[in-house]
Amino acid sequence: MATLADVARRAGVSTATVSRIINNSPKPVADALRERVLAAVAELQFVPNANAQQLARADRTAVGVIVHDVSDPYFAEITRGLQRVATDHGRLVIICNSYRDPERELAYVDLLHAHQTAAIVLAGSGYVDAPITARLDGKLRLYQSTGGRVSVIGRHEHAGDAVVPENEPGGYLAGDALYRLGHTAIGVIAGPRHLTTTTDRLAGLRRAAKEHGHRLGARQVVYADFDRNGGAAAAATLLAQNPGLTAIAALNDSMAVGALACLRERGIDVPGEMSLIGFDDMPISVDVTPPLSTVRLPLEEIGVRAMTLALREGDRDGPLVEHAAAKLVLRGSTGAPRG
Amino acid sequence: MATLADVARRAGVSTATVSRIINNSPKPVADALRERVLAAVAELQFVPNANAQQLARADRTAVGVIVHDVSDPYFAEITRGLQRVATDHGRLVIICNSYRDPERELAYVDLLHAHQTAAIVLAGSGYVDAPITARLDGKLRLYQSTGGRVSVIGRHEHAGDAVVPENEPGGYLAGDALYRLGHTAIGVIAGPRHLTTTTDRLAGLRRAAKEHGHRLGARQVVYADFDRNGGAAAAATLLAQNPGLTAIAALNDSMAVGALACLRERGIDVPGEMSLIGFDDMPISVDVTPPLSTVRLPLEEIGVRAMTLALREGDRDGPLVEHAAAKLVLRGSTGAPRG
DNA sequence: ACCCCCTAGGTAAGCGCTTTCCCGGCAGGC
DNA sequence: GCCTGCCGGGAAAGCGCTTACCTAGGGGGT
Structure with missing residues (x-):
């Protein structure tokens, strides 16, 4: 572990000079010296200790x-x-x-x-x-x-x-779109309860429901883990709890993809028998069949x-x-x- | 920015003692002192400077x-x-x-x-x-x-x-599977030329071809960027350059998904008119239609x-x-x- | 020819910690 | 009662850098 001092000794100069050169500080240094120091740096394969630098400079980099x-x-x-x-x-x-x-x-x-x-x-x-x-x-x-x-x-x-x-407005957008299409029995696949992303998006959905003269009952909302498998399981629960369901809103696309897999497995046609909307507009959303309707966030x-x-x-x-x-x-x- | 010295002063002890306490070093310290120091740490909201610690300890953490x-x-x-x-x-x-x-x-x-x-x-x-x-x-x-x-x-x-x-063996697996199914005109969507991941997987494919009495001509291999859109574009090129193509091997799943989109767009049925195999077994591969055959790597x-x-x-x-x-x-x- | 000032480089004081070494005091052994 | 040994704690020397400050020359102006 070569240090600044090693380089200085090797080049026959002070550590201050070496420091100035490697940091190319504004202070002028004779070319001959610079060459010599740079040569020493190369020979010793000197890599400055970033911890020491940060400590001495008191600047913050990362x-x-x-x-x-x-x-x-x-x-x-x-x-x-x-x-x-x-x-x-x-x-x-x-x-x-x-x-x-x-x-x-x-x-x-x-x-x-x-x-x-x-x-x-x-x-x-x-x-x-x-x-x-x-x-x-x-x-x-x-x-x-x-x-x-x-x-x-x-x-x-x-x-x-x-x-x-805009999570709340986004949730509203999704809900509003579904109600406008004529759906009345909507199920929601929510994310983890302790995250505001979940509560905000859900709030938007509820606002849309209210505005259209509906409300989301307890069994219409199932909480999952924001991932694909959580979405698939939640879709199954939703289906079991709500016989007349015609649409599902998932609070993110990963869960929507999982829900889609669940529906496909049961032979439920999307969107023929069940509409599905996601959230986020992940890259994959366009590649599943059918391509996913969603709420886009410019991530x-x-x-x-x-x-x-x-x-x-x-x-x-x-x-x-x-x-x-x-x-x-x-x-x-x-x-x-x-x- | 409270420092160790501030804490020491506040608690009326030396910096050595404070250091020992916050690092709970093996050296014994009287309980009364410990309490006092800990109180000072809390009051001053002291957070040790990790740079200084690393420098002094000469240990490597991250x-x-x-x-x-x-x-x-x-x-x-x-x-x-x-x-x-x-x-x-x-x-x-x-x-x-x-x-x-x-x-x-x-x-x-x-x-x-x-x-x-x-x-x-x-x-x-x-x-x-x-x-x-x-x-x-x-x-x-x-x-x-x-x-x-x-x-x-x-x-x-x-x-x-x-x-x-095992990139080379994986490539072989993909190629072998295709040839065994009876394909003879196979196109390859490769990754960037300068990566060994590309060259290794391609080498495996070539070995499979050779073993089955075929070879991969220049126009059967198109290089792309390991991403979805690269795959889509490459598929189009492949189709244009090879009229009788019956199968495509993509060197990763992202590109395979892109190829799938390209084929769907042109109304080419997969696997009816064209077989497609990917590489990596990404989570999404199971969610596209049809689900993607691929070579799994335990990432x-x-x-x-x-x-x-x-x-x-x-x-x-x-x-x-x-x-x-x-x-x-x-x-x-x-x-x-x-x- | 003298002075001043600028330039190039060195000296050394930190940056905020850790840790070795040392010291004072107490208990216990004889 | 004195010495030994141990224990709790402090003093201070770094860790590897940066940089303010200082010094020694040398050139130009008058």
Whole structure:
């Protein structure tokens, strides 16, 4: 492990000179020296210790990202946007998966704080639980008070900037579309109860129901895990609990795909006998049969905007909140109920 | 930004004592003091500076992961396995996306080296280009010489441990299956030319062709970008260049899905008029219509094994190389050629 | 010819921790 | 009652860098 001092000794100069050269600081250095030092760096294969650099400079370079799970396409797409912007700014990104565990999320905030990251981006961490939210908020504020920036994707109930996807309006869009088509018996495949993404989207659906003179009864809503198999199981439950069902709204596309598989298995034609609508507009939605009607959220763009906020200089104008609009995308999985 | 010294002052003890307490070092400390210090830590909301800790301790904690793109389902699944193991070991994971750019990959190796990560896991970085491979190898060796561990997913041509997916045998499996069904005019949608994943899988396909008394001509192989749209475009090219084609092998499932979309668009029945086989067995493969025949690679398990290797203590027995077997999965997208 | 100032490089003081070494005091053994 | 040994705690030396400050020359202006 060659150090700066080794290089300095080798080149016969002081460590200050070496430091200046490798950081190409504005201070002028004679070409001869520069060459000699660079040669020494190469010979010794010197790689500066980033920890020492950060400590000495007191600057913050990397940015931390906490998501539920990068392997979930929803977060994968957001992450892609986050990464792109960070990379453009020459920032290293540290990605942490919380796996929807609030405690793990809290631990990661501490960790990223301890590592002096320049910013923390939280994606998808809207918890219904108030104590959790308060603790998270406390940690984030502390982090901010030491100079860190925070940017949240989801409900804006934390310190820091936010880009909030229109989940409630999106839910409304889905419900409204179904009711307009003439459906009256609608089943909902919801996500985990403790996430605001679930409660918000569901609230939108309920608003649409009300507006059309209906309501969603307890057995019309089944909670699942935001993944394909959860969706398939929930669809089965829904079918069993609601004999006259003509439409299903899933709160994300993964679950909708699972529901579709369940329906196919039972020989229920979509959209002939059952309409199905998803949420998010994942890339795969267009490739299933029939292609999935859904509510589109500009995920990658959300990531881009969140990282842009996280990297902006100065927050003199206080926290910024941006909204990302939901848009209805009608494809082949929805239609009017049969006669 | 409260520091250790602040806490010490506040509690009226030396920094050494505070350090011992927060790290609960084996050295005994009187309970009264401990309480006082802990109280001070809480009041000041002290969060230790991880950079300073790493510098002082000279230990390595985080582990770095370099993948092409986490938002690609292939890498998402591998990453999930990597993460799980790392988390179980209490390690922070730093994920870096190289976007298949060798230069960026090299830069990331330096970066992770500089940050004193305990290990670097490289996923998917098999480049056909020899100079690139050599440079990568040089950097990895240097990193190893300073105590870092390296673990590679893919061809084993680097220093360090490796888990190598059986790409060539997998390609053979796909080709063999097609020829056995009676196909003779087979088109191939390959990945980027500069990746060994492409060349290895293609080599397997060629071996199968040869064994069955055929060969793959230049216009039977089209290179694309390992993504859906690349696959769709390649399928169109293949169709145009090979009038009598009865089967297509795509070198990954994303491209196969794209090809499927292309065929559907043109009203070509799968598998009636055209058989299609993919590679990887992505989660979505079972949800398209018809479900995709493919070659399964245990991706998450590959991730698990790679991280396990990366985290193992001591390498007294030299680098370890493990293989991950490919397995043929026949579903609905393949059949015998029509009459 | 003198002075001043600018330039190139070195010296050394940190950055926030950890840890070795040392010291004072107490208990126990003889 | 004195010495030994142990225990709790502090002082201080780093870890590998950066950078403010200082110094020694050398060139130009008058």
